[in-house]
Amino acid sequence: MGSVFRKTFTKPVPPNAEIIEKKGQRLARWRVKGKLRQHPITKGTNGSDRVLIESPYYIAKYRDGKGVVREVSTKCKDEQAARRVLAELERKAELVRSNVITAAENAVSKHLTTPLETHFTAFEQRLIARQVDDKYQENTLRALRRVAADCGFTSLATLEIGPFEEWLVKRADEGSSARTRNAYREAWLAFCNWCVETERLITNPFVNLPKANVKADPRRQRRALTEDELQKLLDTARTRPLQNSQSTVERGRANLERNCPPLLGRVWRR
Numbered sequence: 001m002g003s004v005f006r007k008t009f010t011k012p013v014p015p016n017a018e019i020i021e022k023k024g025q026r027l028a029r030w031r032v033k034g035k036l037r038q039h040p041i042t043k044g045t046n047g048s049d050r051v052l053i054e055s056p057y058y059i060a061k062y063r064d065g066k067g068v069v070r071e072v073s074t075k076c077k078d079e080q081a082a083r084r085v086l087a088e089l090e091r092k093a094e095l096v097r098s099n100v101i102t103a104a105e106n107a108v109s110k111h112l113t114t115p116l117e118t119h120f121t122a123f124e125q126r127l128i129a130r131q132v133d134d135k136y137q138e139n140t141l142r143a144l145r146r147v148a149a150d151c152g153f154t155s156l157a158t159l160e161i162g163p164f165e166e167w168l169v170k171r172a173d174e175g176s177s178a179r180t181r182n183a184y185r186e187a188w189l190a191f192c193n194w195c196v197e198t199e200r201l202i203t204n205p206f207v208n209l210p211k212a213n214v215k216a217d218p219r220r221q222r223r224a225l226t227e228d229e230l231q232k233l234l235d236t237a238r239t240r241p242l243q244n245s246q247s248t249v250e251r252g253r254a255n256l257e258r259n260c261p262p263l264l265g266r267v268w269r270r
Helices: 079-097 103-109 116-129 134-151 161-173 178-197 227-259 261-269
Strands: 003-012 018-022 025-032 035-043 049-063 069-073
Touching: 003 079, 025 049, 049 079, 079 103, 116 134, 116 178, 134 161, 134 178, 161 178
Parallel strands: none
Antiparallel strands: 003 049, 018 025, 025 035, 035 049, 049 069
Protein backbone atom coordinates (compact mmCIF):
# COMPACT_ATOMS: atom_id res chain seq x y z
CA MET A 1 0.00 0.00 0.00
CA GLY A 2 1.41 3.36 -1.00
CA SER A 3 1.65 6.48 1.10
CA VAL A 4 2.07 10.23 0.75
CA PHE A 5 4.32 12.38 2.90
CA ARG A 6 6.32 15.56 2.91
CA LYS A 7 10.09 15.34 2.92
CA THR A 8 12.10 17.37 5.40
CA PHE A 9 15.58 18.82 5.12
CA THR A 10 17.78 21.12 7.19
CA LYS A 11 19.78 24.24 6.47
CA PRO A 12 21.83 26.68 8.53
CA VAL A 13 19.96 29.18 10.68
CA PRO A 14 19.73 32.48 8.72
CA PRO A 15 21.92 35.24 10.24
CA ASN A 16 18.92 37.58 10.62
CA ALA A 17 16.73 34.94 12.30
CA GLU A 18 15.23 35.53 15.73
CA ILE A 19 15.37 32.51 18.05
CA ILE A 20 12.21 32.05 20.11
CA GLU A 21 10.75 29.27 22.24
CA LYS A 22 7.15 28.14 21.92
CA LYS A 23 5.55 25.24 23.82
CA GLY A 24 8.99 23.99 24.80
CA GLN A 25 10.28 23.99 21.22
CA ARG A 26 12.93 26.33 19.84
CA LEU A 27 11.97 28.11 16.64
CA ALA A 28 13.79 30.35 14.17
CA ARG A 29 11.77 33.26 12.82
CA TRP A 30 12.86 35.59 10.01
CA ARG A 31 11.50 37.49 7.04
CA VAL A 32 12.13 36.84 3.34
CA LYS A 33 10.93 39.59 0.98
CA GLY A 34 8.57 40.80 3.65
CA LYS A 35 7.08 37.37 4.37
CA LEU A 36 7.49 35.87 7.84
CA ARG A 37 9.11 32.43 7.96
CA GLN A 38 9.10 30.26 11.07
CA HIS A 39 10.62 26.78 11.37
CA PRO A 40 11.74 24.53 14.24
CA ILE A 41 15.40 24.23 15.15
CA THR A 42 17.20 20.91 15.31
CA LYS A 43 20.78 19.84 15.97
CA GLY A 44 23.10 19.03 13.08
CA THR A 45 25.63 16.18 13.01
CA ASN A 46 28.28 18.50 14.42
CA GLY A 47 25.97 19.76 17.17
CA SER A 48 25.25 23.13 15.54
CA ASP A 49 21.75 24.59 15.25
CA ARG A 50 19.99 24.01 11.96
CA VAL A 51 16.55 24.96 10.68
CA LEU A 52 14.23 22.01 9.95
CA ILE A 53 12.18 22.71 6.80
CA GLU A 54 9.35 20.64 5.38
CA SER A 55 8.79 20.47 1.62
CA PRO A 56 5.54 22.18 0.53
CA TYR A 57 4.77 19.33 -1.91
CA TYR A 58 3.71 15.79 -1.05
CA ILE A 59 5.76 12.81 -2.17
CA ALA A 60 4.03 9.59 -3.31
CA LYS A 61 5.73 6.37 -2.27
CA TYR A 62 4.53 3.22 -4.03
CA ARG A 63 5.65 -0.02 -5.71
CA ASP A 64 5.71 0.16 -9.51
CA GLY A 65 4.75 -2.53 -12.03
CA LYS A 66 8.19 -4.14 -11.74
CA GLY A 67 8.00 -4.30 -7.96
CA VAL A 68 10.47 -1.45 -7.42
CA VAL A 69 9.66 1.06 -4.66
CA ARG A 70 9.40 4.55 -6.12
CA GLU A 71 9.19 8.01 -4.60
CA VAL A 72 7.62 10.56 -6.94
CA SER A 73 6.68 14.17 -6.34
CA THR A 74 2.95 14.68 -6.73
CA LYS A 75 3.45 18.44 -7.18
CA CYS A 76 0.44 18.82 -4.83
CA LYS A 77 0.33 20.89 -1.66
CA ASP A 78 -3.03 19.40 -0.69
CA GLU A 79 -2.94 15.91 0.85
CA GLN A 80 -6.20 14.74 -0.76
CA ALA A 81 -5.00 15.82 -4.20
CA ALA A 82 -1.70 14.02 -3.54
CA ARG A 83 -3.57 10.83 -2.63
CA ARG A 84 -5.46 10.98 -5.92
CA VAL A 85 -2.13 11.15 -7.75
CA LEU A 86 -0.91 8.17 -5.70
CA ALA A 87 -4.05 6.20 -6.62
CA GLU A 88 -3.43 6.83 -10.33
CA LEU A 89 0.21 5.73 -10.01
CA GLU A 90 -0.85 2.53 -8.27
CA ARG A 91 -3.54 1.89 -10.89
CA LYS A 92 -0.96 2.10 -13.70
CA ALA A 93 1.40 -0.15 -11.74
CA GLU A 94 -1.36 -2.73 -11.45
CA LEU A 95 -2.00 -2.53 -15.22
CA VAL A 96 1.68 -3.26 -15.84
CA ARG A 97 1.64 -6.22 -13.44
CA SER A 98 -1.48 -7.53 -15.20
CA ASN A 99 0.18 -7.14 -18.63
CA VAL A 100 -2.57 -4.75 -19.73
CA ILE A 101 0.08 -2.16 -20.58
CA THR A 102 3.86 -2.46 -20.82
CA ALA A 103 6.33 -0.81 -18.51
CA ALA A 104 7.45 1.36 -21.43
CA GLU A 105 3.88 2.56 -22.03
CA ASN A 106 3.58 3.39 -18.36
CA ALA A 107 6.88 5.29 -18.41
CA VAL A 108 5.88 7.53 -21.32
CA SER A 109 2.33 8.17 -20.13
CA LYS A 110 3.36 10.96 -17.77
CA HIS A 111 5.03 12.85 -20.65
CA LEU A 112 2.31 12.62 -23.27
CA THR A 113 0.22 15.57 -22.06
CA THR A 114 3.12 17.81 -21.06
CA PRO A 115 3.24 20.97 -23.23
CA LEU A 116 5.60 20.59 -26.18
CA GLU A 117 7.49 23.74 -25.23
CA THR A 118 8.66 21.98 -22.05
CA HIS A 119 10.10 19.15 -24.15
CA PHE A 120 11.66 21.65 -26.60
CA THR A 121 13.48 23.33 -23.70
CA ALA A 122 14.80 20.00 -22.45
CA PHE A 123 15.85 19.02 -26.00
CA GLU A 124 17.71 22.32 -26.36
CA GLN A 125 19.66 21.52 -23.19
CA ARG A 126 20.66 18.18 -24.72
CA LEU A 127 21.95 19.96 -27.85
CA ILE A 128 23.92 22.38 -25.68
CA ALA A 129 25.37 19.52 -23.63
CA ARG A 130 26.55 17.87 -26.85
CA GLN A 131 28.13 21.15 -27.95
CA VAL A 132 26.11 21.26 -31.15
CA ASP A 133 26.74 24.28 -33.40
CA ASP A 134 24.77 27.36 -32.27
CA LYS A 135 23.34 27.92 -35.76
CA TYR A 136 22.13 24.33 -35.92
CA GLN A 137 20.48 24.69 -32.51
CA GLU A 138 18.72 27.88 -33.57
CA ASN A 139 17.50 26.45 -36.89
CA THR A 140 16.34 23.19 -35.31
CA LEU A 141 14.32 24.85 -32.54
CA ARG A 142 12.83 27.31 -35.03
CA ALA A 143 11.75 24.43 -37.29
CA LEU A 144 10.19 22.53 -34.37
CA ARG A 145 8.22 25.53 -33.14
CA ARG A 146 6.99 26.54 -36.60
CA VAL A 147 5.67 23.08 -37.48
CA ALA A 148 4.11 22.69 -34.02
CA ALA A 149 2.29 26.01 -34.37
CA ASP A 150 1.12 25.41 -37.97
CA CYS A 151 0.03 21.80 -37.40
CA GLY A 152 -1.59 22.37 -34.01
CA PHE A 153 0.82 20.10 -32.12
CA THR A 154 0.51 21.01 -28.44
CA SER A 155 1.83 17.86 -26.73
CA LEU A 156 3.50 14.58 -27.62
CA ALA A 157 0.07 12.92 -27.63
CA THR A 158 -1.02 15.15 -30.54
CA LEU A 159 1.87 14.30 -32.88
CA GLU A 160 0.62 12.70 -36.11
CA ILE A 161 2.31 12.08 -39.43
CA GLY A 162 -0.76 13.16 -41.48
CA PRO A 163 -0.85 16.88 -40.59
CA PHE A 164 2.93 17.16 -40.91
CA GLU A 165 2.92 15.53 -44.36
CA GLU A 166 0.13 17.87 -45.51
CA TRP A 167 2.14 20.82 -44.21
CA LEU A 168 5.18 19.76 -46.23
CA VAL A 169 3.07 19.40 -49.37
CA LYS A 170 1.77 22.96 -48.91
CA ARG A 171 5.33 24.23 -48.54
CA ALA A 172 6.25 22.48 -51.80
CA ASP A 173 3.26 24.12 -53.55
CA GLU A 174 4.51 27.49 -52.28
CA GLY A 175 7.90 26.89 -53.91
CA SER A 176 9.89 25.69 -50.90
CA SER A 177 12.90 23.64 -51.99
CA ALA A 178 13.27 19.94 -51.25
CA ARG A 179 16.36 20.70 -49.17
CA THR A 180 14.42 23.12 -46.97
CA ARG A 181 11.53 20.70 -46.49
CA ASN A 182 13.97 17.95 -45.58
CA ALA A 183 15.50 20.23 -42.94
CA TYR A 184 12.11 20.46 -41.20
CA ARG A 185 11.70 16.70 -41.43
CA GLU A 186 15.17 16.05 -40.02
CA ALA A 187 14.58 18.44 -37.09
CA TRP A 188 11.46 16.53 -36.04
CA LEU A 189 13.09 13.14 -36.57
CA ALA A 190 15.97 14.17 -34.30
CA PHE A 191 13.61 15.54 -31.65
CA CYS A 192 11.36 12.47 -31.63
CA ASN A 193 14.34 10.09 -31.57
CA TRP A 194 15.50 11.94 -28.45
CA CYS A 195 12.00 11.55 -26.98
CA VAL A 196 12.21 7.78 -27.54
CA GLU A 197 15.70 7.70 -26.02
CA THR A 198 14.51 9.56 -22.89
CA GLU A 199 11.32 7.45 -22.55
CA ARG A 200 8.98 10.26 -23.54
CA LEU A 201 7.72 8.36 -26.59
CA ILE A 202 7.60 4.64 -27.36
CA THR A 203 8.16 5.11 -31.10
CA ASN A 204 8.98 7.97 -33.44
CA PRO A 205 5.70 8.99 -35.14
CA PHE A 206 7.54 10.50 -38.12
CA VAL A 207 9.94 7.67 -38.88
CA ASN A 208 7.98 6.75 -42.04
CA LEU A 209 7.67 10.34 -43.29
CA PRO A 210 9.12 10.27 -46.84
CA LYS A 211 12.15 12.36 -47.68
CA ALA A 212 11.88 14.89 -50.49
CA ASN A 213 13.95 14.10 -53.62
CA VAL A 214 16.62 16.80 -53.82
CA LYS A 215 17.83 15.64 -57.26
CA ALA A 216 14.35 16.03 -58.71
CA ASP A 217 14.07 19.58 -57.37
CA PRO A 218 17.45 21.35 -57.76
CA ARG A 219 17.53 25.09 -57.22
CA ARG A 220 20.39 25.47 -59.77
CA GLN A 221 20.32 23.47 -62.99
CA ARG A 222 23.79 22.26 -63.96
CA ARG A 223 24.73 22.34 -67.68
CA ALA A 224 27.73 22.43 -69.96
CA LEU A 225 29.24 25.79 -70.97
CA THR A 226 28.32 27.17 -74.38
CA GLU A 227 31.08 27.91 -76.90
CA ASP A 228 30.86 31.67 -76.23
CA GLU A 229 30.98 31.16 -72.45
CA LEU A 230 33.96 28.85 -72.76
CA GLN A 231 35.81 31.39 -74.97
CA LYS A 232 35.16 34.17 -72.41
CA LEU A 233 36.49 31.94 -69.65
CA LEU A 234 39.68 31.21 -71.58
CA ASP A 235 40.16 34.89 -72.46
CA THR A 236 39.75 35.88 -68.82
CA ALA A 237 42.21 33.21 -67.68
CA ARG A 238 44.76 34.48 -70.24
CA THR A 239 44.43 38.24 -69.63
CA ARG A 240 43.71 38.41 -65.87
CA PRO A 241 47.33 37.73 -64.76
CA LEU A 242 48.54 40.57 -67.00
CA GLN A 243 45.90 42.92 -65.67
CA ASN A 244 46.78 42.02 -62.12
CA SER A 245 50.48 42.61 -62.84
CA GLN A 246 49.80 46.03 -64.37
CA SER A 247 47.60 46.95 -61.42
CA THR A 248 50.39 46.00 -59.02
CA VAL A 249 52.90 48.21 -60.85
CA GLU A 250 50.47 51.13 -60.92
CA ARG A 251 49.74 50.79 -57.20
CA GLY A 252 53.47 50.68 -56.46
CA ARG A 253 54.10 53.84 -58.47
CA ALA A 254 51.21 55.63 -56.76
CA ASN A 255 52.65 54.75 -53.35
CA LEU A 256 56.07 56.05 -54.33
CA GLU A 257 54.62 59.28 -55.69
CA ARG A 258 52.70 59.81 -52.49
CA ASN A 259 55.47 58.90 -50.03
CA CYS A 260 58.76 59.68 -51.81
CA PRO A 261 58.22 62.24 -54.63
CA PRO A 262 61.92 63.36 -54.99
CA LEU A 263 63.22 59.82 -55.03
CA LEU A 264 60.58 58.78 -57.54
CA GLY A 265 61.67 61.50 -59.95
CA ARG A 266 65.23 60.23 -59.99
CA VAL A 267 64.12 56.58 -60.34
CA TRP A 268 61.82 57.20 -63.26
CA ARG A 269 64.38 59.45 -65.03
CA ARG A 270 66.81 56.55 -64.95
